[in-house]
Amino acid sequence: MKNTSISRLDELFYPDSIAIVGLPRTMKSGSIFLMGLKDQGFRGKLYPVHPVAEQIDGIRADPSISAIPGHVGVVSHSGSLANILGRVAVRRGIRFSKVASLGNEADLDSTDFLAYLGQDSKTRVVGAYLENVKRGPTFLRTLQEACRKKPVILWKSGLTPEGSRAAASHTGALAGSWEVWEGVVRQAGAVPVVGFEAWVDALAGFSLLPERWGDRMAVVSGPGGLAVGAADACSREGLRLADLLPETCSALAEILPPTGTSLRNPIDVGFTGALDMAVYDRVTRIAAEDPGVDALLIIGHGLTPESSAQYLRFMIEARRESGKPFLMVDIPGLKPDLSEDFGRAGIPFFETAERALATYALFRRYHLGRSGISASASGR
Numbered sequence: 001m002k003n004t005s006i007s008r009l010d011e012l013f014y015p016d017s018i019a020i021v022g023l024p025r026t027m028k029s030g031s032i033f034l035m036g037l038k039d040q041g042f043r044g045k046l047y048p049v050h051p052v053a054e055q056i057d058g059i060r061a062d063p064s065i066s067a068i069p070g071h072v073g074v075v076s077h078s079g080s081l082a083n084i085l086g087r088v089a090v091r092r093g094i095r096f097s098k099v100a101s102l103g104n105e106a107d108l109d110s111t112d113f114l115a116y117l118g119q120d121s122k123t124r125v126v127g128a129y130l131e132n133v134k135r136g137p138t139f140l141r142t143l144q145e146a147c148r149k150k151p152v153i154l155w156k157s158g159l160t161p162e163g164s165r166a167a168a169s170h171t172g173a174l175a176g177s178w179e180v181w182e183g184v185v186r187q188a189g190a191v192p193v194v195g196f197e198a199w200v201d202a203l204a205g206f207s208l209l210p211e212r213w214g215d216r217m218a219v220v221s222g223p224g225g226l227a228v229g230a231a232d233a234c235s236r237e238g239l240r241l242a243d244l245l246p247e248t249c250s251a252l253a254e255i256l257p258p259t260g261t262s263l264r265n266p267i268d269v270g271f272t273g274a275l276d277m278a279v280y281d282r283v284t285r286i287a288a289e290d291p292g293v294d295a296l297l298i299i300g301h302g303l304t305p306e307s308s309a310q311y312l313r314f315m316i317e318a319r320r321e322s323g324k325p326f327l328m329v330d331i332p333g334l335k336p337d338l339s340e341d342f343g344r345a346g347i348p349f350f351e352t353a354e355r356a357l358a359t360y361a362l363f364r365r366y367h368l369g370r371s372g373i374s375a376s377a378s379g380r
Helices: 002-007 031-039 079-092 110-119 136-149 161-171 178-188 196-208 224-236 246-253 270-275 277-289 305-322 339-344 353-370
Strands: 017-021 045-049 072-076 096-101 125-130 152-156 191-193 216-221 295-299 326-329
Touching: 017 031, 031 045, 072 079, 072 110, 079 096, 079 125, 079 196, 079 339, 096 110, 110 125, 110 136, 125 196, 136 152, 136 178, 152 178, 152 196, 191 196, 191 353, 196 353, 216 224, 216 277, 224 295, 224 353, 246 277, 270 277, 277 295, 277 305, 295 353, 305 326, 305 339, 326 353
Parallel strands: 017 045, 072 096, 072 125, 125 152, 152 191, 216 295, 295 326
Antiparallel strands: none
């Protein structure tokens, strides 16, 4: 017992995360703890705790220790996949309540853990990677019950002859057919995904996006080609480019030069935005204030670490003030990686606009279904 207690001292001297309770919003004595950790280059996660403030010094604040997000529960038939997810999740803002690696299910199986996570008050979103299903009727009833309470993001492998053979050699699973699985997912109201990237994207989106899911999108971008690609992706995913009000376009015209930019949606900030992060800030705020815009997809980055930090701060503040969903998208080839910083602020970050919009459309369809509204009948 003594040796165990001594070994746990490592958690004090080498913490992965620190919660600072009672951190003031202004420059008072309590601020030195946050300043000291940042000045010393602490690379772990910082959680300011304040009963009222939504953010302190650009970092999202939580009202209490119990409110710190940690809220995705995971069930996986693959231990290595669960391990990979844990490492990727840090960058994407995904925080776990519980993670269960099931292997060949010698005792408890996926149905048991879905039942548990479905009723767990600390779990808001459930993610499952499954290679097989035992106790089929019981599994379906359990999945239906869990889906009535929270989103269940399901990645089922082994639905092709080749995948089924691979699953059998991996965990001894009898995987089943795509047609049967599709019926199970539809009856239960689960959220189906295919592949690791789509699974992680969905877990990030469902755990970080606010529950607002209109389909009128505003796209703000520096690179024009990526903006056009985002417009195509909107159409493919059943989303619309918002019609901006004349006064919105007029406000944008006062900021953006007449050449090399576009005032129409997608809004192209051109090279001006790359040189001046304040342009991104003002354009994003103007677009977010338009009542015809339900959500924003922003493709951007700074050209230097300093401008990237400024861009990060501007976008976090704009998202907080607007209350609308923000989907942040990277510009390939630029550093530093902003995904973890945005994730820590509760804003989902994606490598491409296509992945961002596919996730948002999935999120929207799920909530429309929960409300008893079809996507085509929603009028949005």
